[in-house]
Amino acid sequence: MPADAPGKIDFSSFLTPVNAAVGAAAPLMFFLRGRNDYADALTALLAVAFAFQNHFFLVSLRKRHDPFLLLLVVNSVFFYGLRAATLLWAPWSAVLARNPFTAGDLNSGLLYVMLGNSAIFFAALAQPERDDAAPLVPPSGVPARLFVPLLLVLAGLLMDQAPVLSGRLRGYLCILLNSEVMLLFLLVLAVLYAGALSGRQRLLLLAVFAGFVALRTAAGSRSAALTLFYFLLCAWLAVRGRPSFGRGFYAGLMAAIPAGAVLFVAGTLARDKIMVSFPAIFERIGSLDMAAEGMANSFNYGKFFNFPHYFKSVVDNALSPGFTVFDAPKAANLPVFFYRFVPEPTLRSVAAMYQSDMVTVYGEARIIFGAAAGLAWIFFTAFLFQKLYRFLDSRDPFRLGALRAALLYIFLVYFLGSYGLDWFAVDMLRGAVPFLLLLYAFSYSASPGRTE
Amino acid sequence: MTIYGFFELLRARRGLLAGAVAASLLAGGLLFLTRPELYEAYILIEAVQPSAPRDAAALTRHAIESGSLGRKIAARTGGGAFRLKAAAGFYNRFIKIYVFVPAGKIEAAKTALGAVPAALMEEFAAEKLSARVVMPPSASDLPAGSSLGETLSAFFMLGLFAGLSAALRLEDRKNAAKERP
Numbered sequence: 001m002p003a004d005a006p007g008k009i010d011f012s013s014f015l016t017p018v019n020a021a022v023g024a025a026a027p028l029m030f031f032l033r034g035r036n037d038y039a040d041a042l043t044a045l046l047a048v049a050f051a052f053q054n055h056f057f058l059v060s061l062r063k064r065h066d067p068f069l070l071l072l073v074v075n076s077v078f079f080y081g082l083r084a085a086t087l088l089w090a091p092w093s094a095v096l097a098r099n100p101f102t103a104g105d106l107n108s109g110l111l112y113v114m115l116g117n118s119a120i121f122f123a124a125l126a127q128p129e130r131d132d133a134a135p136l137v138p139p140s141g142v143p144a145r146l147f148v149p150l151l152l153v154l155a156g157l158l159m160d161q162a163p164v165l166s167g168r169l170r171g172y173l174c175i176l177l178n179s180e181v182m183l184l185f186l187l188v189l190a191v192l193y194a195g196a197l198s199g200r201q202r203l204l205l206l207a208v209f210a211g212f213v214a215l216r217t218a219a220g221s222r223s224a225a226l227t228l229f230y231f232l233l234c235a236w237l238a239v240r241g242r243p244s245f246g247r248g249f250y251a252g253l254m255a256a257i258p259a260g261a262v263l264f265v266a267g268t269l270a271r272d273k274i275m276v277s278f279p280a281i282f283e284r285i286g287s288l289d290m291a292a293e294g295m296a297n298s299f300n301y302g303k304f305f306n307f308p309h310y311f312k313s314v315v316d317n318a319l320s321p322g323f324t325v326f327d328a329p330k331a332a333n334l335p336v337f338f339y340r341f342v343p344e345p346t347l348r349s350v351a352a353m354y355q356s357d358m359v360t361v362y363g364e365a366r367i368i369f370g371a372a373a374g375l376a377w378i379f380f381t382a383f384l385f386q387k388l389y390r391f392l393d394s395r396d397p398f399r400l401g402a403l404r405a406a407l408l409y410i411f412l413v414y415f416l417g418s419y420g421l422d423w424f425a426v427d428m429l430r431g432a433v434p435f436l437l438l439l440y441a442f443s444y445s446a447s448p449g450r451t452e
Numbered sequence: 453m454t455i456y457g458f459f460e461l462l463r464a465r466r467g468l469l470a471g472a473v474a475a476s477l478l479a480g481g482l483l484f485l486t487r488p489e490l491y492e493a494y495i496l497i498e499a500v501q502p503s504a505p506r507d508a509a510a511l512t513r514h515a516i517e518s519g520s521l522g523r524k525i526a527a528r529t530g531g532g533a534f535r536l537k538a539a540a541g542f543y544n545r546f547i548k549i550y551v552f553v554p555a556g557k558i559e560a561a562k563t564a565l566g567a568v569p570a571a572l573m574e575e576f577a578a579e580k581l582s583a584r585v586v587m588p589p590s591a592s593d594l595p596a597g598s599s600l601g602e603t604l605s606a607f608f609m610l611g612l613f614a615g616l617s618a619a620l621r622l623e624d625r626k627n628a629a630k631e632r633p
Contacts (some may be wrong), residue, residue, distance in 0.1 A: 034535060036537055037548070037550070041487075041597075042606050045607070046606045046609070048610060049609040052613035056620065063624075064454075122455070127454075
């Protein structure tokens with residue numbers, strides 16, 4: 001197994017058997033449970049083909065490291081491949097019950113995801129060879145100063161979870177002290193200065209990360225642990241390049257899977273006061289449902305996932321503070337009004353009946369552009385991500401790492417897990433200035449002796 | 453690997469790739485031609501349990517999918533036991549009970565499905581579960597399953613990526629052997 005240090009295992013080497021196991025699970029489930037309303041023998045076969053595609057990407061990653069491709073494989077294995085298997089085991093899905101949906105629709109969706117992933121792969125291949133896997137090096141002899149960053153993160157977490165203030169002021173402060181952005185920066189700092197951190201600093205960092213998960217879960221969030229893992233992966237890829245960890249980390253990761261399920265149940269209990277079942281957990285660990293549903297019913301979803309609506313939504317949600325022009329909610333908030341036959345979706349009614357649907361890049365591309373042009377769109381956007389990543393530069397290693405990590409996170413969450421381009425635009429418009437302010441605040445307070 | 457490297461790999465291992473894709477397509481074609489034609493037989497019911505309204509669907513699903521109800525129905529109707537499945541609606545209280553069977557067994561399956569509501573009420577008499585038929589036993593006109601085009605597309609992807617993975621591994625081995633002193 002390739003590794004960059006003795007005793008370390010490359011993350012892609014760890015993913016290889018996991019991907020193989022997930023690929024094998026689908027035919028096994030089909031053998032044990034047979035076909036059902038949503039999945040059939042072809043789904044099992046496509047899941048195997050999908051695993052081979054992921055395997056090919058993983059093998060190619062050993063030849064040439066690419067952080068975007070690694071994130072794509074992580075997303076594909078756990079949220080698409082695994083979902084094909086779990087749908088064969090338990091055909092329960094709140095998403096797939098909205099409209100008429102057959103196993104053929106799921107298979108077409110999975111096939112399109114494979115084509116979309118090929119487009120992202122070609123976008124990576126189209127880049128000139130450059131060693132982006134070289135780790136960023138912190139300024140020598142300068143210890144990390146975590147006091148101000150930790151204080152900022154704690155303020156952000158308190159602002160998020162404890163209603164110390166109320167109303168519009170709290171809303172603005174939450175945008176300014178974005179706890180997720182700060183947590184990502186803190187992880188970048190932790191990875192960058194990992195070798196120079198004192199025992200007390202490590203303990204403090206661990207307490208903050210655990211506190212983030214605990215506070216988020218208590219508030220009803222069901223993906224706090226996953227968010228933390230994504231941040232860690234993005235920070236590691238951005239700072240160290242090729243991620244490789246010790247056996248203990250992988251053991252912890254495997255143990256975190258059942259722990260994540262427990263947190264999911266706890267989060268649901270805190271939010272909805274109900275116990276969730278396994279099929280509901282499986283549905284949550286799956287982007288395939290929404291992607292395939294969006295593709296199969298693109299005519300319905302196309303009524304609000306389109307550029308004219310995106311324009312209205314961005315104007316109302318980001319560019320008109322305190323007043324509305326079109327009264328247009330974000331596209332991802334609208335499907336609930338259609339499948340529950342609620343008339344006249346407005347910004348106010350969204351607050352009363354909140355539901356957001358992650359249509360994913362595959363679903364969105366197919367809905368807006370159609371099958372072939374959608375693939376071209378996926379290729380073009382992935383190509384832009386690659387170019388931008390290579391374009392980023394700074395003499396301050398923390399700043400470069402933070403910018404890279406943020407771009408990787410945007411790729412993973414806003415591109416692969418798209419809630420619509422308007423959602424992305426609104427978040428970027430709202431978050432750009434606070435992001436830069438926090439970036440400089442962290443940069444100046446954490447490493448005042450940097451080489452710039 | 454760049455685009456050039458990728459096409460170089462395709463060129464260097466074209467025999468392996470063509471073989472993998474051809475073998476996969478052949479397997480897909482054979483599977484499509486030899487697979488049994490299955491039709492979906494189904495019934496739509498509404499199950500109500502006054503003491504625990506949210507549990508009725510789960511109770512029904514468990515009884516159906518564990519196979520115990522299917523065996524009791526088979527004993528009652530005198531037909532074979534079917535591997536029934538249940539899908540509970542998310543936006544309503546309806547439960548679809550279905551099974552995929554060959555054309556010759558559609559009528560027997562419909563008879564078994566028709567006996568489900570009574571069997572359910574008998575099974576859960578203590579829970580006072582009541583079941584009413586929303587849609588009587590029916591069967592699809594067209595066989596379930598994918599078309600030849602869909603099947604071959606899936607097998608093509610399987611052959612292509614299995615072949616590409618193998619090609620890349622062989623290249624790696626070849627390069628490693630070259631580097632060995």
